[in-house]
Structures are given as C-alpha cells and as structure tokens.
Amino acid sequence: MPVPCSAKCGKNAVLKRPKTGDTLCKECFFWAFETEIHKTITTGNLFQPGDVVAVAASGGKDSTVLAYVLKLLNRRYNYGLKLLLLSVDEGITGYRDDSLETVKQNRDDYEMPLTILSYKDLYGWTMDEIVKQIGRKNNCTFCGVFRRQALDRGAAMLKVNTVATGHNADDLAETILMNVLRGDIARLQRCTAIVTSGEGTIPRVKPLKYTYEKEIVMYAYFKRLVYFSTECVFAPNAYRGHARTFLKDLEKIRPSVIMDILHSGEKLSIREGTKLPTRGTCTRCGFVSSQPVCKACVLLEGLNSGLPKLGIGKSSKVNRLRNEAVDF
Structure with missing residues (x-):
C-alpha cells in the first residue's frame, strides 16, 4: 500500500530517511x-x-x-x-x-x-x-x-x-x-x-x-x-x-x-591544566605539525633510509630509532 509523503505534498513516498524517519517523495527528499x-x-x-x-x-x-x-x-x-x-x-x-x-x-x-x-x-x-x-x-x-x-x-x-x-x-x-x-x-x-x-x-x-x-x-x-x-x-x-x-x-x-x-x-x-601538543610548522617542509619535524617528513625519512617503520608509533620511540640509526 502506498505511503503518502510526510511533507504533505500529495505524492507517494519512495524512501524513509534514516536520519529523521520521515517518509518522503524524491523531490521533498532532495529539498530536505x-x-x-x-x-x-x-x-x-x-x-x-x-x-x-x-x-x-x-x-x-x-x-x-x-x-x-x-x-x-x-x-x-x-x-x-x-x-x-x-x-x-x-x-x-x-x-x-x-x-x-x-x-x-x-x-x-x-x-x-x-x-x-x-x-x-x-x-x-x-x-x-x-x-x-x-x-x-x-x-x-x-x-x-x-x-x-x-x-x-x-x-x-x-x-x-x-x-x-x-x-x-x-x-x-x-x-x-x-x-x-x-x-x-x-x-x-x-x-x-x-x-x-x-x-x-x-x-x-x-x-x-x-x-x-x-x-x-x-x-x-x-x-x-x-x-x-x-x-x-x-x-x-x-x-x-x-x-x-x-x-x-x-x-x-x-x-x-x-x-x-x-x-x-x-x-x-578537556580537563583544565591538561597539556596538549602545540600546532606549529615543520622545520623541514613548512607544513603544519605538532612536532619540530612533521609525521610526513619522518615517514619519508624512514622510507628513504631503509627504515620504513621509523615513523610508526609514539614520538619517543621514533626519536630513539632515529638516534640509533645515526649512531650506527
């Protein structure tokens, strides 16, 4: 049995909106x-x-x-x-x-x-x-x-x-x-x-x-x-x-x-006093970063140096791996 459009336009509905539950014809759905x-x-x-x-x-x-x-x-x-x-x-x-x-x-x-x-x-x-x-x-x-x-x-x-x-x-x-x-x-x-x-x-x-x-x-x-x-x-x-x-x-x-x-x-x-990263710019590429060197540059450094997992994980781990690579 046809269901009338909830917008009362006189047409039959062709769908029920997941967001609101309204039954609407195509034209009323488009407009909404x-x-x-x-x-x-x-x-x-x-x-x-x-x-x-x-x-x-x-x-x-x-x-x-x-x-x-x-x-x-x-x-x-x-x-x-x-x-x-x-x-x-x-x-x-x-x-x-x-x-x-x-x-x-x-x-x-x-x-x-x-x-x-x-x-x-x-x-x-x-x-x-x-x-x-x-x-x-x-x-x-x-x-x-x-x-x-x-x-x-x-x-x-x-x-x-x-x-x-x-x-x-x-x-x-x-x-x-x-x-x-x-x-x-x-x-x-x-x-x-x-x-x-x-x-x-x-x-x-x-x-x-x-x-x-x-x-x-x-x-x-x-x-x-x-x-x-x-x-x-x-x-x-x-x-x-x-x-x-x-x-x-x-x-x-x-x-x-x-x-x-x-x-x-x-x-x-966020609870008052919670320390959050400060967003600035990367010292290498100049694009937005919360670290001195952005994630993209670190990942790229890893790929180009044969350490593809360099940028995976927390910053502390990344810095340690970079230091180990330099020492080696």
Whole structure:
C-alpha cells in the first residue's frame, strides 16, 4: 500500500530517511537534504563571497555528492564561490587509477577545473611501493599522513581560500570512537570541528558534517550521479574498519547513535591544566605539525633510509630509532 509523503505534498513516498524517519517523495527528499547542507554551511559560516574553494575529490560517493550539491547551492543561494576539484593519486593500482577516471567524469559533468597531485611526484613513492616496504599492517598510517599533507600542498599551490572535504556524520562518529579508544585527546578535541586549520595552513571545512552516509548514497542513487564505490585494496586491515563495524552494529540497535556520538564528541571537554601538543610548522617542509619535524617528513625519512617503520608509533620511540640509526 502506498505511503503518502510526510511533507504533505500529495505524492507517494519512495524512501524513509534514516536520519529523521520521515517518509518522503524524491523531490521533498532532495529539498530536505540540500536545505540541511545549506543550513550547515550558513550556520558554520564556512564560506565567504568570492572564495576559491577546492573540493577534495576522490571519485567516491561523498566527494561526488559534495561537488554536485555545492555547485547547486552556490547557484541557488548566490554564495559567490569559485569551485574547483583537487584530487590526490596515491598510486594504488586497481583502485585509485580507476577512481580518478570517475573524478575526470565529475570534472566534465560539473564543469569544474581539476588538479591531480601524485604521491610519486610529491614524495618519490607510490602506495604500492610503500606497501612492499612496510607490509599491510601500518600502510594506512602512511597513506593518511601523506594524503592530508598532499591536500595542503595542493591548496597552497592553487591559492584557494579553503578546502571542502566530504567527511560525513558517520565518518566523524567513527573518528570520535577511534580517538576515545586510543586515548588521543588532542585529536579528539579537533576531530569534531566543522572548520579545521593550523598556523599558516589553509582551512578545511566539512559541509556534510551532519549528513548521514545512507542518505548520501540515496541522494546519489536518485540523482543518478556517477561515483566510484570499490573499497581500497589495502583498507581491510585498517583500524577504522573495526570502528565502522562497531558503529553499524550500534546503529541497528539505536538508529540515532551516529548523531548521539557526534554531539557527545562536540560536548566533551578537556580537563583544565591538561597539556596538549602545540600546532606549529615543520622545520623541514613548512607544513603544519605538532612536532619540530612533521609525521610526513619522518615517514619519508624512514622510507628513504631503509627504515620504513621509523615513523610508526609514539614520538619517543621514533626519536630513539632515529638516534640509533645515526649512531650506527
């Protein structure tokens, strides 16, 4: 039996929103989805008229929907933004080479300039080469650190005002869980921020911060957007995967758990007097770091010196290994 649209537009519903439980027709779902992202942008004061915004594009559902919606909202509400796509080629055969073809399709469909930076050009290594050295246990550490800095490098090169990433509510809830489990209070304090930046770095914003992953998939499906959905070949061993599985199990019991964790993370406070790392700039590359030498430079040093595990673990361990290498 047909279910009427909760918005009382007179049409039959085609979906039930995981976020609110409302039953909506396609048109009302599109409007609700887009309006909520617009509210996130305006409430968070993410952009200013005239800003040049780089959309971090991977070809996946999140960045594809983000690029599409930002273009739509920019026109609908006259944001006055210049939008472009910025992609990072990690050098993962059978994954990133295929996803970049989707990014190029997004470039053509949305008429946005595209810039692609590669690990090979930036660091002299591809992820395929790194995995041969480090194995599959800690490869995501290298990839995550290098990708974050690669986006900073690309943003600086393009002279943009801000970088928009496709992090959604599910991503942030997973990150909060990971930081709680690791006891990483410094990252826990930063991970829920809708705007993140460090000294001398270009701000990053999260327009999809309060958007459920399931609704992003539904929006892309009903809009018939082209996106890449294959999982990274190196991802099955990632720590995030265990947090994601745990979160999905919780969601089956309590559908609101994603937003509950997100709001809890926002409200968590650090005890007064707790010493936190001071974010500055790396003495080698000049990009943001809480240590004299940033994680990317330490990891790269390890690869180039034949000590691929040099940057894995705590700073004290890293410094000891570096000293031992020098003494040897």
